[in-house]
Amino acid sequence: MNIIGTTLGGRYLVIEQIGEGGMATVYKAKDQLLNRYVAVKILKHEFTQDDEFIKKFKRESIAAASLTHPNIVSIFDVGEQDNIYYIVMEYIHGQTLKDFIKKNGKLGYKRVLDITLQIAMALEHAHKNGVVHRDIKPHNIVITEEGTIKVTDFGIARASTVSTVTNTNKVLGSVHYLSPEQAKGGFSDHRTDIYSLGVVMYEMLTGKLPFDAESPISVAIKHIQDDFVEPIQIDSSIPKSVNDIVKKALEKDMFKRYQSAKQLIDDLNKVKENPDTLIDNFDETQSTRIIDVKDVDKALKKKSKRRFVKPIFITLSLFVLAFLIYYLYNNYFTVKDVEVPNLIGLTETEARAKLEPLKLKLEVEGKEYSDKPEGSIVKMYPEDGIKVKEGSTIRVKLSAGQKKVLVPDLKGLDILEAEILLKNNGLVRGNIDRKYSDTVDRNKIMDQDPKPNTEVIEGSEVSIVISDGKEEKFTKVPILLGRTIEEARASLTAANLVLGNITYGYDSKYIENVVISQDVAAGVTVKEGTIINIVINKKEVEQTQQEQQGNTNNQ
Structure with missing residues (x-):
């Protein structure tokens, strides 16, 4: 189906196809309402025939749209038109981590730590908001032209779990990054993302995958039962601490793995500061384990009569169910949508005061030079007018004022030399005047305005006076x-x-x-x-x- 030229949702004009995956095709489009480019991901036809999948796709995409983080590709809109199901996302200039690895081979451990840290921070934010990705792989990680790491496909990845995990053809692209619990088709949670991130980290460090085989089923079985060759055995220059982080992330037992993205982030930061730091081994006493019901039953038999086991179990089950309903209600059904106000031109303090009544957070990403007053907000994301969930974070950049540079000394140079020096210092040549001089050779610069080492705004003009040599008087x-x-x-x-x-x-x-x-x-x-x-x-x-x-x- 050719949708180039189609306008979706009355505002997104589809311009060109820019990518394709197993489940969707990606297009570049123009948001005609906000006058900006966006990426539109459209589900492939075969998935639009599955009503159960479509329901889950809509639900998970809306949940993912509430995620606002510098390392997550933002979702702006989710819609349907003429049996076309689409997600509107942030348009990014960059390349996938998979393409980056193919081009560069294995990466240095410092670069790996930096990339892994950014992915882990994205996962921490998502997990806190109740969203699990379940398909972390280099194909779903983008490196922007500025070097920022962004994780994409939160909604579509989670919605695809049921439809793809049992389909060999569809799972082929992700099977190398599946957690053992996913490969078994069993229970999985946020720790599944940590395992997959461990595989990505392994691939970045070694240029190889920890498990590979001729068929997807064989790879899945290896995830469940085989040991992998440790990264340090492939490349001895990898610090032991980095090797241990990978081992801990790739633990087959969920309870021996990192129990949260925050724990992984803490270890990554420690190793960044000191590669010789020791990574703590797993301690079973520090983790909450799921106890088999049979074991509970045996224990209860020793202390009380068997007739009390069933009522206790039912009571506990009802309590857990009630808590689960309460948790889901508070985290998914009571979060209100609010419209992002315009913060451009405000100071950080003014912006926080404006966001506080709306229950929105402010995060300053840095500063950039501009002609706006120093300290005022010059960029914001999401932009004003966009609706987000309460508790979302609005990212802003502050003005650093106009960039200033020092004026170089041009005396004794000719015009060409002066223009090159000015350009290299972010300045331009201004007016030219000529005067006689008894001390400066003809066609050399004898004076300038502003004077050397004066601090001026980048792009300013520097006027010069050129010597005509000694004046011939009569x-x-x-x-x-x-x-x-x-x-x-x-x-x-x-x-x-x-x-x-x-x-x-x-x-x-x-x-x-x-x-x-x-x-x-x-x-x-x-x-x-x-x-x-x-x-x-x-x-x-x-x-x-x-x-x-x-x-x-x-x-």
């Missing part, structure tokens, strides 16, 4: 004729000119010791610093010239 040559050497020197200095060679000659029109000639005429415009040569009037020069003339005539 002046007019003064009149030096008739002036003494000292007067000539002073006149030239005043005009930023330099007195050059001084020679002597004679001119009867001038008195002794004054300038009678200059090599650059007065009034001529020349560069400042030009050298001006002069001739000084001397009587002795005339006599010497006359003597030289006489000697020439005699010859």
